[in-house]
Every structure is written in C-alpha cells, then in structure tokens.
Amino acid sequence: MSSRDLTPLADPRPLLGSLRVGDPVGADHELAGVDASAGLTLWLRGPHGGVQVDIFPRSAPQPGVVDTQHFRLSYRGALPTSAGKALCELLGARVATREGDWLRAARGRTLGAEGAQRRVRQVSGGRALELRVAREVSFHALNPYVGCLIGCSFCYAQGQLQPWRALLRLPDVRWGSWVDVRAELPALLRDELLTAPRLPIKVTPVVADPYQAIETKERVTRRCLEVLASTPNPPPVMLSTRSARVLDDVELLAQMSGVWVGMSVPTLDAEICATLEPGASSPQERIEALRRLQSAGVTTFAVAQPMLPGDVRELADALAGVADSVTLDTLHGTYAASPHFASGPLHEAADPAWQRARLDAMAQALAARGVPLWRGELPPALCGEVRDTA
Numbered sequence: 520m521s522s523r524d525l526t527p528l529a530d531p532r533p534l535l536g537s538l539r540v541g542d543p544v545g546a547d548h549e550l551a552g553v554d555a556s557a558g559l560t561l562w563l564r565g566p567h568g569g570v571q572v573d574i575f576p577r578s579a580p581q582p583g584v585v586d587t588q589h590f591r592l593s594y595r596g597a598l599p600t601s602a603g604k605a606l607c608e609l610l611g612a613r614v615a616t617r618e619g620d621w622l623r624a625a626r627g628r629t630l631g632a633e634g635a636q637r638r639v640r641q642v643s644g645g646r647a648l649e650l651r652v653a654r655e656v657s658f659h660a661l662n663p664y665v666g667c668l669i670g671c672s673f674c675y676a677q678g679q680l681q682p683w684r685a686l687l688r689l690p691d692v693r694w695g696s697w698v699d700v701r702a703e704l705p706a707l708l709r710d711e712l713l714t715a716p717r718l719p720i721k722v723t724p725v726v727a728d729p730y731q732a733i734e735t736k737e738r739v740t741r742r743c744l745e746v747l748a749s750t751p752n753p754p755p756v757m758l759s760t761r762s763a764r765v766l767d768d769v770e771l772l773a774q775m776s777g778v779w780v781g782m783s784v785p786t787l788d789a790e791i792c793a794t795l796e797p798g799a800s801s802p803q804e805r806i807e808a809l810r811r812l813q814s815a816g817v818t819t820f821a822v823a824q825p826m827l828p829g830d831v832r833e834l835a836d837a838l839a840g841v842a843d844s845v846t847l848d849t850l851h852g853t854y855a856a857s858p859h860f861a862s863g864p865l866h867e868a869a870d871p872a873w874q875r876a877r878l879d880a881m882a883q884a885l886a887a888r889g890v891p892l893w894r895g896e897l898p899p900a901l902c903g904e905v906r907d908t909a
C-alpha cells in the first residue's frame with residue numbers, strides 16, 4: 520500500500536450508510552448538507568428550521584447528548600430538547616451499526632502504510648467540495664490540506680482533528696507539526712464542478728491554512744485556483760489566510776472574477792502574533808500583502824479574530840487602508856494557548872467581556888473610517904446580505 524492510499528482522517532461518511540443529501544431523516548427532517556472536512560457534521564432541515572448535528576470521537580472535549588461505542592453526537596438548533604435528542608439517537612443508531620467495520624478498515628489503512636508515521640503525509644480520497652449550510656447561505660468548503668503547520672495555539676481545529684487522529688491511532692504529535700497533503704484535490708475538484716450546484720466556495724483556514732509553508736512545495740491551493748480559473752462561469756471564491764505566501768498567486772487571483780481574498784490580522788503586535796501564531800506572517804507582512812492584493816485589483820477583506828491586545832485605532836487605520844471590508848469575531852476557546860492567556864499581556868483577553876468590549880470598539884473604529892463590516896460565514900456580496908455590526 521502506498522501512502523497515497525491514505526485518506527485524510529479516513530473519510531467518515533460511510534458511518535452514515537446510504538444516507539444522502541435530500542434524504543429524509545426521521546419523520547420530519549431532511550438531510551441538507553454533509554461536511555467531512557474535520558470529522559462529520561450534518562445539516563438537517565425540519566419544522567423548527569436548521570439543525571446541525573456533529574459526530575465526533577468520544578475522547579473529544581465537547582459535550583454530547585448521545586454516545587455510541589466510539590462516537591458522541593451533539594446538535595445545535597432551535598428545536599425542543601426532546602426532538603434534538605431524538606435526531607441524535609436516530610443518527611447514532613446508524614453510526615452504531617457501522618462504526619466497528621469502519622474503524623477496523625480506517626485503522627488498517629492508516630496503520631498499514633509506512634507513511635502513517637510521517638508528519639507530512641500524501642493522502643487521497645474524500646470529496647473536494649463539502650456542502651455546508653449556514654444560516655444565510657449554503658456554500659462549499661474546499662480544503663487543500665488537513666492539518667496546519669502555522670500551528671496557532673488557540674486554533675479550534677485541533678480540538679476537532681486531534682481526537683480523530685487518536686481514534687485512528689495516528690502518531691500523537693502536537694498540533695502544528697503535521698499536515699495531510701491532498702495532492703489529488705485539483706483533479707477531484709475538476710470532476711465535481713461538472714455536477715455540483717453553483718455555490719460559493721470557501722477556502723479558509725478552518726482545518727488548514729491554504730498558504731501554510733507546504734504550499735510552496737506542493738502547490739495544491741494554486742492548482743485548485745487554476746482549475747477554478749479555467750472553469751466556465753465558475754462559482755465565487757472566498758479565500759483567506761494568515762500567510763503572505765498568497766502573493767505567489769496574486770497575478771492568477773487578479774485574473775479571476777468573483778474572488779475575495781482575506782487576511783487574518785487580529786492585532787498589529789508582532790510579539791503576540793509570534794507567540795500565538797508561530798508559522799504565520801508578521802502582522803506587517805499581512806497588511807502589506809493585503810495592500811498588494813488590493814493594488815492588483817483583487818477584492819480584499821480582513822478577519823480580526825480573536826480580539827487581541829493592541830492599539831484599536833492603529834489596527835483600524837491599518838485595515839482601513841488595505842481591506843475592502845472587515846469581519847470581526849471573538850475568542851472561541853483557548854485550547855493549547857491556555858498558558859499564554861493565564862497571565863501576562865494576554866490575561867485580560869481571555870475574559871469574554873473583554874473580547875466583547877474590544878469587538879465593539881473595533882467595530883466603532885472601523886465604521887468611523889467608513890469600512891464595511893460583516894458577520895457570518897461569507898462576505899455580503901457572496902451571500903447577498905449586508906450586516907453592519909457597528
């Protein structure tokens with residue numbers, strides 16, 4: 520078996536059996552989307568609106584409502600507790616009848632290959648376009664890599680991906696030191712674009728930064744962009760990163776229509792960034808990258824998340840000069856960054872009230888400079904809805 524036979528995290532979709540998007544789930548729900556980028560997330564539609572069901576290994580820190588032998592299920596949605604639990608029980612029963620066979624096969628594939636021990640693995644399989652159903656719009660997630668060498672210590676993906684690696688008995692190595700390279704993704708993408716609904720594609724650092732260091736060698740992100748650039752009437756694309764390596768593709772991005780390129784810039788404090796985001800470009804390099812993208816004619820945006828210490832006015836001035844719009848969000852858990860937030864300059868930033876107040880201050884500072892703000896999964900032009908948070 521070659522290392523190319525490995526799949527990223529072993530595709531967990533078979534746990535659902537023959538269940539497909541559009542199929543009924545129980546008496547009054549329908550499966551609207553499935554995303555296996557970082558485990559298994561389902562979106563259902565029913566009488567109380569949308570429901571998100573997450574299926575994750577029992578060793579994960581998240582609470583759940585239903586357990587199988589190896590997995591835990593939880594739900595989010597505005598439905599009665601009894602109905603949410605019933606949905607999880609229904610889906611859990613499906614998982615329970617398949618998990619033993621799936622896990623044996625998945626461990627066989629990951630352990631049976633010598634490549635399983637490598638920090639950088641070449642993997643294949645899975646899907647290119649993962650269907651996600653957000654409140655305002657459905658979209659496709661595209662992940663050229665799984666795992667991220669930028670290694671932000673607060674990254675919430677580690678809380679999702681590390682338990683899956685443990686379940687598959689992959690080496691227990693720290694977040695930020697491993698990555699699965701999906702070298703065949705461009706070919707998969709080309710095939711799927713022939714039949715996929717024309718939805719916005721989001722290439723964002725949720726489970727992996729598209730311009731982490733390995734991109735210089737592997738060029739998976741670049742090759743996916745080339746596929747999109749050569750597709751007639753391509754869907755709009757939203758791409759964001761913490762790396763100025765995106766400038767390697769500035770000419771290609773400038774030629775593509777309907778492309779939004781964003782940079783995560785939570786603070787201008789280079790020391791804080793180096794502490795929390797060790798493999799990322801410096802804040803100044805990120806601002807310069809946005810400036811060059813904007814000068815080349817690319818629509819730019821900035822993401823300030825989480826809120827971190829630093830001068831609000833200076834950050835607002837810097838972003839106002841280079842970003843066509845900005846989205847803000849607070850800290851969602853400290854994960855491996857807990858020691859950094861326990862004391863010192865980051866201590867106050869761990870307080871949710873500080874996060875909220877800083878977000879409000881940033882929103883006001885940006886609004887005063889005429890910078891459009893948006894919340895949610897996609898920029899307004901991609902989901903047709905502007906939300907001013909000021």
Ligand code: SF4
Binds near residue numbers: 675
């Ligand atoms: S760049 Fe994004 S995916 Fe990578 S470690 Fe940081 S937060 Fe996680």
